[in-house]
Amino acid sequence: MECIVSLEGLAPSQHGQLKYAASFIDETISDIQLDADTIRIQHDSPKGNSGIEERVRKLIERFSQGDFGFKENILFEQHIDTPYEGDIIAELADKKIIKILEPGLFIFREPFSSLMRFFDYSFVTKIAARFEGLTTEEYPAVIHADTLNKTNHFTSFPEHIHFLTHLREDLDTIEAFSQSIRDQGGWQQDSPLDMNATMPKPKFTMNPSTCYHCYEGLKNETLEGEGRIVTAISKCHRFESRNHTDFGRLLDFSMREIIFVGKPDFVKENRLRAIEYLKELAVEWQVDSILEVANDPFFTNDFQVKASFQRNQEMKYELRLTIPHIKKSIACSSVNFHSNTFGNAFNISMGKRPAVTGCVGFGIERWTFAFLAQYGLDESQWPAAIREQYAAWQQLSV
Missing domain, CATH: 3.30.70 (Alpha-Beta Plaits)
Incomplete structure (x- = not known):
């Protein structure tokens, strides 16, 4: 119908x-x-x-609903006559460089996988490393539901969440489950199994955003000095239904972040520096792009209020790279300011006041897809800076 x-x-x-x-x-x-x-x-x-x-x-x-108005603001715009206009995903799949398991779920092979590592290395060395006092952290791919609740993700983006559970810790339940799978000849998606009877309420979910673990790690702490700067990369997971068929909208993806936690001026000033570094990188790499004010795709009834507030306060900027084949752009990096939302939620203090936070995110797969969508797989067509830096990185990686 x-x-x-x-x-x-x-x-x-x-x-x-x-x-x-x-x-x-x-x-x-x-x-x-x-x-x-x-x-x-x-x-x-x-x-x-x-x-x-x-x-x-x-x-x-x-x-x-309502007439809140969406503030439009472009910080940076760069138009480049890039050499490739083909369907890069189709070409990558045809050459077996990527394997599409289902919409939004990919296996990445060479040279795509090497480019992903190169881009992440570049974001660390060319942007993150320029911040004094930077520290590196490693995060799990799962997050406690209670922690995620503190971020308001359940109420702002409930459609994203991948819940995790397991078989109940009961010998009869485990053996009955195993036998039922044998009886039906293996796992079946439409199995008549009663999941509520065999599995407990989820305690964990897959982590939808890298920076959440940073705030969790600082819970109930009082920070010294002006603040703290952390970088980390982790796998993030967001269920987006049929939107996974859109270019670059993945179910499972890698997100490098630079996270600022501290006094308001400390976070704001470093966020502005990050914006300038991001613009410099776009120019150096000659990517067709635009940096503009944006908002998160809130799924809630108060969408207009939240989205307009974000835009009017310029709390979120996105660097969007053009995809010539579809004549659209996709967000590959974002620069965010959260005010004291997470400082309050996780009781992170700067003296007697809650800390404020901000972050810069780099979608590794999106950057790689978007770059190849503009320049293709033929390295001779790539910008000179990218060719030289990629070759130097390959030597370091040997």
């Missing part, structure tokens, strides 16, 4: 947000297409078109 709903009353700036959120309204949706004035949804829902339309209109009301 196809459900067609008018977008009348919804600002064009919110069409993309509606398309993203519409993927979550029904499990039977197979395709979503956005036109200038309508959204078309292919589905097989038992609720019929009326049930789908009702939910779409609920989202339209959410994203058009």
Whole structure:
């Protein structure tokens, strides 16, 4: 069935947000297409078109509620006539450089895997290392649900969360589960197993953001001096439904972050430095890009309030790299200011006041995809700076 709903009353700036959120309204949706004035949804829902339309209109009301205004601000813009315009994902898959396991889930092989390591090395040495007093931390890929609750992720981005659980610590349950799998000839997605009976309520989730563990590690601490700067890379996980078919929107991805925790001026000044370093790198590497004010894709009823506040306070900037083949751009880095949200949540203090925080994020797979989408696999076509730095890094890695 196809459900067609008018977008009348919804600002064009919110069409993309509606398309993203519409993927979550029904499990039977197979395709979503956005036109200038309508959204078309292919589905097989038992609720019929009326049930789908009702939910779409609920989202339209959410994203058009009030007149808060979205502040537009571009900090940096660089247009480069890049040499490659092909479908880089199709080419990488055809050459077996990547293996697509399912939408958003990839295996990366050479040279893509080497480029990922090179980009991460570059973000550390060319940006992170310029901050005095930088320390490095290593984080797990899972996070305690109680910790994630303190970040407000459950209420702001509930659709992202991958919950983790396990078989109950009960011999009869474990043996019965194992026997049932044998009886049905192996694991089946539509197995009639009663998961509630065999598994406890999740205590952990997959971690959706690198910096959360940094704040968890500083819980109940009082920091000395002006503050602390930490860098870390970790695997992050976000479920985004049919949006995983969008270019670069992965289920499992690597996020390098530089995290600032301390006094307000300390965090703000270092954040501004990070913005300048990011602009310098975009120029040096000659990537077609734009650095602009942005907002997180909040999934909540108060979307307009949160998103407008973020934009108007310039709390989030994104460096977006152009993907010539689809004539769109994707966010590859973000620069964020959280005020004292996490300082309060985790009781991190600077003297008698809560610490404020900020961070710079680099999506490693997105940077690699976007760079190859502009310059292709032929290294002779790459910018000279990238060729030279990549060759030097390869020598170091031998």
